[in-house]
Each structure stands twice: as C-alpha cells, then as structure tokens.
Amino acid sequence: MPIGSGLTGARVLVTAASQGIGFGAARAFLGEGARVVVNSSNADRLSRAVAALASSGEVHGVVADLRARADLDRLLEETVRHLGGLDTLVYVTGSPRPGVFMEQSFDDWDAASRMLVVSPAYLARRSAEAMLAHGRGGRMVFLTSVAIREPIANIATSSVCRIAVAGLVRTLARELGPKGIRVNGILPGYIRTDRLDEVTRDAARRRHVTPEQARADLERDIPLGRVGTTEELARAVVFLGSEMSEYVSGALLPVDGALLRSVG
Ligand SMILES: NC(=O)c1ccc[n+]([C@@H]2O[C@H](COP(=O)([O-])OP(=O)(O)OC[C@H]3O[C@@H](n4cnc5c(N)ncnc54)[C@H](OP(=O)(O)O)[C@@H]3O)[C@@H](O)[C@H]2O)c1
Numbered sequence: 001m002p003i004g005s006g007l008t009g010a011r012v013l014v015t016a017a018s019q020g021i022g023f024g025a026a027r028a029f030l031g032e033g034a035r036v037v038v039n040s041s042n043a044d045r046l047s048r049a050v051a052a053l054a055s056s057g058e059v060h061g062v063v064a065d066l067r068a069r070a071d072l073d074r075l076l077e078e079t080v081r082h083l084g085g086l087d088t089l090v091y092v093t094g095s096p097r098p099g100v101f102m103e104q105s106f107d108d109w110d111a112a113s114r115m116l117v118v119s120p121a122y123l124a125r126r127s128a129e130a131m132l133a134h135g136r137g138g139r140m141v142f143l144t145s146v147a148i149r150e151p152i153a154n155i156a157t158s159s160v161c162r163i164a165v166a167g168l169v170r171t172l173a174r175e176l177g178p179k180g181i182r183v184n185g186i187l188p189g190y191i192r193t194d195r196l197d198e199v200t201r202d203a204a205r206r207r208h209v210t211p212e213q214a215r216a217d218l219e220r221d222i223p224l225g226r227v228g229t230t231e232e233l234a235r236a237v238v239f240l241g242s243e244m245s246e247y248v249s250g251a252l253l254p255v256d257g258a259l260l261r262s263v264g
Pocket residue numbers: 015016017018019020021022039040041042043045046064065066067092093094095096143144145146188189190191192193194195196
C-alpha cells in the first residue's frame with residue numbers, strides 16, 4: 001500500500017510564509033491537498049504570495065506581525081474562521097538583524113527574544129487550544145536552525161534565542177502527547193532564500209571577500225556540496241506535519257546536507 005501523507009482537506013497554518021521557507025512549505029502542503037492559511041506582516045507581499053499559491057489549492061492570507069500579542073490572537077481566530085479548525089501548525093518566523101555578539105544591544109536581544117522565544121511559545125499555546133477544541137489532536141512543526149547545535153558567528157542572537165525552540169518542542173511533546181498532539185522541530189542548514197543572501201553578504205563584508213566567494217566557501221563546508229532549496233526543506237516539513245510521521249514526536253531534525261559535525 002502506498003505511504004500517503006493523509007493531508008487531503010487537512011487544515012494547516014504556515015506563519016511567515018510570503019516568501020522563502022514558509023512559502024515553500026505552504027506550497028508543498030497545498031500540493032498534498034491541504035487547505036492552508038499563510039501569514040506574514042506585509043500586506044503587499046502576502047497578497048502576492050496568495051496569488052502565486054492560489055492555483056495550487058485553497059489558500060487564505062492573514063496579515064499579522066508575529067511579534068505582537070494581539071496579532072497572534074487574531075491570526076488564530078481568523079485561521080479557525082477560514083478553515084473551521086486547525087490540524088497542523090507550521091511555525092516559521094522572521095529573522096533578527098545579523099551581527100556578532102559584541103554588536104548586539106539590549107534592544108536587539110529584547111526584539112530577538114520576542115520573535116524567537118515568546119512568539120512561538122504563545123502561538124503554540126493558542127494553537128493547542130484550537131486543536132483541543134475539536135478533539136482530533138494535531139501536529140506542530142517549529143522551524144529553528146542548525147545554529148542551536150553549533151553557533152554561527154554572525155547571527156549571535158539567533159544562535160542564543162533559537163535554543164528555546166528546542167526546549168519548547170520537548171516540553172510540548174511531553175505535555176501534549178497524551179492529548180494526541182505531536183510536536184517536532186526542524187533545523188535547517190543553509191537554504192537558498194533572501195535571508196541566506198543577507199547573511200552571506202554580511203559574512204563577505206566582514207571577511208573582505210565578495211558575496212560569491214563567501215557563498216563558495218560556505219558550500220565547500222557542506223558535505224553534500226551545495227545549499228538546499230525550499231522545496232527540499234518543505235518535504236521534511238510535510239513529513240513531520242502529516243500522517244507520515246505518526247510515531248514521531250519531540251524530534252529535532254536537521255535538514256542541512258550533513259553540515260552539522262556534532263553527535264547527538
Ligand atoms: N534560509 C536559511 O538558510 C535559514 C536557515 C536557518 C534558519 N532560517 C530562519 O528561517 C526563517 C525563515 O527564513 P527564510 O530564509 O525563509 O527568510 P526570508 O526569505 O527572509 O523570509 C522571511 C519571512 O518572514 C516573514 N516575516 C518577517 N517578519 C515577520 C513578522 N514580524 N511577522 C510575520 N512574518 C514576518 C517575511 O514576510 P513579510 O516581510 O511579508 O512580513 C517572510 O515571509 C527565519 O527566521 C530565518 O532566520 C533560515
């Protein structure tokens with residue numbers, strides 16, 4: 001018997017999805033027959049994304065700033081209104097400003113904590129409430145970064161704050177497992193998006209090399225020899241956000257072309 005995703009008609013929310021990793025994940029869920037709400041903070045970019053996704057299936061856009069509590073509340077309410085409930089949350093977020101540790105101010109830490117710690121925890125709470133309300137369990141997939149295992153120099157706030165997502169995944173997997181909700185995380189390595197271009201340009205400036213040179217150096221360090229695509233990452237998101245991973249919860253899956261050297 002074929003191994004299906006079981007996503008036909010599933011109700012999926014993908015945050016930070018007007019482009020990049022979130023957009024790729026939304027398109028993959030639509031391809032599996034899911035009904036999807038995509039979110040981002042910029043109305044123009046989000047409406048362009050919804051237009052680009054519309055031919056793939058039922059998709060709705062909800063503009064909300066993931067750093068604002070009122071927006072998170074409204075995002076969940078509008079998602080449930082559009083879809084009639086929630087089966088899978090895919091949490092992607094924006095990026096803090098790149099920079100090494102000694103360049104970061106109190107305000108940088110405050111903003112990064114809000115974006116990378118407080119917001120995923122609060123949205124998880126609201127999502128769990130929505131999933132429990134319809135009694136069918138659910139799935140959550142949190143996108144974090146390989147930086148939580150091996151810190152990356154010029155994204156200091158990310159390397160520190162994103163570790164909280166690993167704690168969130170394990171905490172929720174234990175607390176919500178008995179209620180039928182599975183919770184997992186993905187650690188992307190380097191995925192070709194605007195964010196990767198921004199980080200590569202920043203690294204090039206520091207090392208006084210061209211962005212092309214910085215990219216080539218980065219790819220030399222990846223055993224599979226190249227950065228990944230959003231489509232490749234999306235397959236892992238669909239796996240964890242669907243019936244294909246029914247006995248997987250509390251896992252943190254690197255999707256990094258074997259970049260990570262650490263064991264465990
Ligand atoms: N690309 C990589 O190699 C890589 C690796 C590891 C981790 N990550 C992390 O994965 C996440 C997504 O990365 P990406 O490469 O897809 O970045 P991207 O191409 O820059 O996309 C970022 C997305 O976040 C949305 N966004 C930004 N601020 C937001 C806010 N306050 N509220 C709601 N949405 C917001 C943006 O939409 P609007 O501008 O329309 O709001 C956009 O859709 C980031 O946190 C990034 O740091 C990326």
